[in-house]
Amino acid sequence: MATVQEKEYVAQVSKKLKKEQRALGYRRLKSNYGLLIGATIFVVLVILALIGPLFTNYGPYDMKVVDRLTPPGAEHWLGTDEFGRDLLTRLLYGARVSISVGLAVALLSSALGLVIGVYATYYKTLDHILMRICDGLIAIPGILLAIALMAALGASALNVIIALTIVFTPNIARVVRSAALVVREQTYIEAMHVQGASSTRIIWQHIVPNVLSPLLVQATFVFAEAIISEAALSFLGAGIPAPEASWGNILQASKLVIYKAWWMVVFPGATLVLSVLSLNLLGDGLRDLLDPRVKQKFRKR
Amino acid sequence: MLAYITKRLLSLIPVLAVVTIAIFLIIHITPGNPAAAILGMEASEEEIQQLNQDLGLDRPILEQYTSWVANVFKGDLGDSIFMKQPVSEAIAEHITPTLSLAILAQVIAILLAIPFGIIAAYKRGSIADYTLMGISLLGMALPSFLLGLFLMLFVGVKLQWLPVAGYEPLSSGLWEHMKYLILPGISLGTIQAALITRMTRSSMLEVLNLNFIKTARSKGLHEMKVLFKHAFRSAFLPILTVIGQTFGTLVTGAVVVEAIFNIPGLGQLILNSIARRDFAVIQGVVLVVTLMYVTINLIIDLLYGAVDPRVRLDRK
Numbered sequence: 001m002a003t004v005q006e007k008e009y010v011a012q013v014s015k016k017l018k019k020e021q022r023a024l025g026y027r028r029l030k031s032n033y034g035l036l037i038g039a040t041i042f043v044v045l046v047i048l049a050l051i052g053p054l055f056t057n058y059g060p061y062d063m064k065v066v067d068r069l070t071p072p073g074a075e076h077w078l079g080t081d082e083f084g085r086d087l088l089t090r091l092l093y094g095a096r097v098s099i100s101v102g103l104a105v106a107l108l109s110s111a112l113g114l115v116i117g118v119y120a121t122y123y124k125t126l127d128h129i130l131m132r133i134c135d136g137l138i139a140i141p142g143i144l145l146a147i148a149l150m151a152a153l154g155a156s157a158l159n160v161i162i163a164l165t166i167v168f169t170p171n172i173a174r175v176v177r178s179a180a181l182v183v184r185e186q187t188y189i190e191a192m193h194v195q196g197a198s199s200t201r202i203i204w205q206h207i208v209p210n211v212l213s214p215l216l217v218q219a220t221f222v223f224a225e226a227i228i229s230e231a232a233l234s235f236l237g238a239g240i241p242a243p244e245a246s247w248g249n250i251l252q253a254s255k256l257v258i259y260k261a262w263w264m265v266v267f268p269g270a271t272l273v274l275s276v277l278s279l280n281l282l283g284d285g286l287r288d289l290l291d292p293r294v295k296q297k298f299r300k301r
Numbered sequence: 302m303l304a305y306i307t308k309r310l311l312s313l314i315p316v317l318a319v320v321t322i323a324i325f326l327i328i329h330i331t332p333g334n335p336a337a338a339i340l341g342m343e344a345s346e347e348e349i350q351q352l353n354q355d356l357g358l359d360r361p362i363l364e365q366y367t368s369w370v371a372n373v374f375k376g377d378l379g380d381s382i383f384m385k386q387p388v389s390e391a392i393a394e395h396i397t398p399t400l401s402l403a404i405l406a407q408v409i410a411i412l413l414a415i416p417f418g419i420i421a422a423y424k425r426g427s428i429a430d431y432t433l434m435g436i437s438l439l440g441m442a443l444p445s446f447l448l449g450l451f452l453m454l455f456v457g458v459k460l461q462w463l464p465v466a467g468y469e470p471l472s473s474g475l476w477e478h479m480k481y482l483i484l485p486g487i488s489l490g491t492i493q494a495a496l497i498t499r500m501t502r503s504s505m506l507e508v509l510n511l512n513f514i515k516t517a518r519s520k521g522l523h524e525m526k527v528l529f530k531h532a533f534r535s536a537f538l539p540i541l542t543v544i545g546q547t548f549g550t551l552v553t554g555a556v557v558v559e560a561i562f563n564i565p566g567l568g569q570l571i572l573n574s575i576a577r578r579d580f581a582v583i584q585g586v587v588l589v590v591t592l593m594y595v596t597i598n599l600i601i602d603l604l605y606g607a608v609d610p611r612v613r614l615d616r617k
Contacts, residue, residue, distance in 0.1 A: 136315065236572055
């Protein structure tokens with residue numbers, strides 16, 4: 001029988017251990033520069049997109065023909081576009097559109113990919129059917145599939161989300177599946193089987209939690225890819241229709257006035273690159289944080 | 302090897318089935334009646350009926366699919382409603398600029414990436430390594446259409462070294478042809494270059510630690526010879542795979558980049574067809590590019606299987 005003192009001692013030690021673990025986790029987070037830089041830049045962009053429009057003196061559709069194609073200056077910090085609309089305002093509103101389209105695609109394709117991926121590992125026939133469908137969809141080049149889908153569905157923000165979700169889901173399903181295959185072979189899953197746990201319970205309570213970290217990493221990359229693809233689609237005229245602002249839209253307009261207005265190319269372009277770069281850094285950082293084995297492998301070299 | 306080839310070819314069947322079904326279905330996900338969407342608002346009921354019949358849209362969907370696939374096998378991709386010409390002919394007219402551009406981009410990428418990758422691996426941990434890896438990270442984050450716009454702005458508009466946009470066929474002289482393709486080629490090749498640089502670096506790093514490199518060095522061989530003749534040769538196979546596998550990506554990328562630089566390739570063909578709702582063209586282009594992509598990957602896989610027997614055994 002453990003005495004009260006012994007119990008207290010054990011409690012103390014476990015508390016200390018937990019504290020150490022937290023400190024270690026914190027240190028790992030702190031030494032992960034990519035993650036910190038990426039997260040900071042992206043959070044700043046999101047905050048700008050959320051509250052930025054409240055602070056501008058212009059609306060995204062306010063046209064002032066007299067002021068058209070004004071270079072950056074005190075009046076218009078980033079200049080104006082071909083209709084005299086304030087570029088900074090349009091960039092901020094565009095950030096809302098571009099980031100929310102990217103986020104929606106990342107969330108939707110993660111959810112779908114997760115369901116497809118885990119159920120595919122669990123049922124053999126389903127696996128064959130689903131994975132052949134995924135193979136086929138992956139074989140069609142993504143941006144072309146998106147263009148064709150947009151041609152059929154018609155240009156709108158919602159349709160961009162639908163088209164890109166169709167394009168990215170198979171990739172996520174594959175990542176989830178390969179992670180879930182490893183989990184499925186573990187002894188504890190077998191133990192659950194023997195105990196008579198239902199497949200729903202095993203899948204959702206035991207397999208899913210174990211595939212969440214690769215899913216999160218992949219979702220971050222899909223987020224970045226979706227932002228690029230939305231911009232590319234809008235740039236090609238098959239995405240978000242004008243006059244709504246999105247980074248791709250602004251760039252499309254900029255091509256026509258490239259001789260006169262460099263600012264219309266440089267600012268939206270730089271914002272786009274910054275957001276994609278920060279998400280890529282974030283994804284790499286998350287991978288290092290969530291899967292320490294990868295990092296150690298690189299350290300050894 | 303024969304078993305491997307058969308297996309690889311058989312695995313293509315389901316892929317192609319899904320690809321054709323997906324592309325076939327594109328016209329059917331149009332909200333409402335596709336024929337009405339193609340003809341626009343002012344079309345009369347009879348015209349819509351007529352087009353429905355011409356396109357075979359009034360038949361059962363399975364029958365439509367089988368006849369479409371049967372025609373595709375015969376090389377008949379249907380007719381463009383807007384251009385009043387067979388789609389296969391339209392594609393044949395537009396494919397050369399796309400392929401030219403993709404090949405040029407590949408050459409640019411290889412010429413940049415392999416030396417960079419070798420330097421980064423050789424000088425691992427140095428400033429040169431970090432700079433190159435940083436640039437390649439940026440290169441991967443920079444979408445090709447954006448890089449194209451930047452190049453257009455700085456090289457075409459500000460410096461005026463090269464034409465901003467346009468295209469000249471090869472028949473008007475090699476330089477005339479290249480002049481218009483250099484900027485698009487660089488914009489397209491950069492992502493590729495970034496990828497190959499990273500692959501070259503990691504592949505070289507793996508090899509440089511091996512014993513036979515130590516042996517070569519201790520024999521007193523010149524560093525250049527060690528690097529290129531010994532290390533690079535054994536590191537080359539994975540690099541070649543990346544180059545091959547991503548060539549398909551380049552063909553797709555070319556479709557996007559063309560649109561920026563007004564190059565009359567497949568990209569322009571498909572983009573012009575969107576507004577016209579010319580579904581036969583859209584389906585045809587997507588199908589042809591996908592088939593090219595799949596074929597290139599198949600060739601790479603087979604070559605890889607031929608060169609490296611482990612690949613054949615792995616897949617059993």
